Amino acid sequence: MWQEILQNVRSYDSPQRNVIAASCALGGGVLLVYWLLSRRRMKTLELGDGWWGSGERSPRDKEDEGIRSFQVKTSENEIQDLYQRLDQTRYTPPLEGAAFNYGFNSNYLQRVVSYWRNQFDWQKQVKILNQYPHYKTTIEGIEIHFIHVKPSHIPKEEAARPLLMVHGWPGSFYEFYKIIPLLTDPAGHGLSGEDVVFEIICPSIPGYGFSEAPHKQGFNSLAAARIFHKLMQRLGFQEYYLQGGDWGSLITTNMAQMLPKSVKGLHLNMVFQTNTGLSGLVGLTRDLLLGGYVPWLVGLTREDSRRLFPYFKKHMYSHLRESGYLHIQATKPDTAGCGLNNSPVGLAAYILEKFSTWTDKAFLNMDNGGLERKYFLDELLTNVMIYWVTSSIVSSMRFYKENFSRNLNTAPDARLGVYVPTGVAAFPNEITHVPRSWAKKKFKNIVTYSYMPRGGHFAAFEEPALLAQDIRQFVRKVEHL
16 A cells, blocks of 8 residues: 555655655654653653551452541540640740740730630530531541532532642641632622532541541652542542642642543642752742842742742741741651640640741731631631541641652652643742742643732631632633633
8 A cells, every 4th residue: 555655656746746745744743743742741640559557458358438427526525634634734934025936925825725725615616517518438448537518509500510628737627617618609608600619528638637547657648649539539520620728739739640631620829839950949049039130031020029039038037937847747746746645735836826927927926926817716726626636636747757758859749740720829928939930830731820919828717718719710711611
């Protein structure tokens, strides 16, 4: 056959042969470019498998894939034990005028503990926690806890979009309780348009809250990402959206790198920025040197410059001051954690100090850490209680060691881009600001990038309406609504 084709081509005159040759070259070039791009985009993280249960995995044991209903419960013994520990607390007087600059101010801490002991109603908060359906299922040898909230009303010709929302440290699934009704019932909460309604799945990261802690070393964000994909598949979802901040941001990013065909869109309110190799470091240094003076020259906006450079020029010390916990948890989490696991007041001070400074750095200079400016004590203490009653502070801290024991700049996920549609909500008081020009080096398909008007690290907890609005706007763009 090829000989006949070749003979036919030879029968053509020179101009005709030149046209055919050019067409073949052009077509071949197009195919080559398409193949190279497809090959690049098809690179994904290996899904793999794991076993985090106690003891060795038996090849004869088949994992129970059932979904079991679960309810948060408490007892009088649990409450009385808490009260006894609160009553025996010893306090160290704060330095005069120190506010929160040395950590949690012990004068204000006494007020929090007094409220906790005499006014906070844990049984009432348990009922609030149980207002949404809770479930557990066993994946890779450990019990995974999650809440699953379906909308009560779906407009005609519409379908609820599955959305997996993943928390971070020192938060929990409870962070999403204020945003869930805004996403599952927007019309019922005064939000315009019913074209985007969600079905929400909020799991607890293994080792956090009511999800069982891994019994083996090595459980990092990749393992969590794989388990959450298995969870969504077990629930019957083939395609779904993802949302995360803090560790939830890294976990959902890994999920998008593992199974991009299953991820319709990825929305983040914190971006993990990794600069692989010397070229990444050189680029970052260049941006920092020039961005404060000529931001447009390095792809930064005026807003990027405003958010970045007061910090880099004047407040590099604050980065060291606020990252002490990270060094402890990334090296010897069990040592620090054993004290927190035995003292509810120590646990509260350790956790709530982050809800102060990570919400707004200026709160350092307030005697009460500004905590009650943004949150109610009932909300803050409910999150603390989730850690306390489950004894999960140590296992949650270990997640840092498991992730930082590998080089985040050279890990397999750091070398891969993210090609699924991505939305970024950049809150002004986030721990670090990542401009769009930096984010797009990893996230190749940024559909929306929003400079949020206010808010910090715990976006869903602090500014649920703003975050819900941005998520819905992102999905509309993805689906061209």
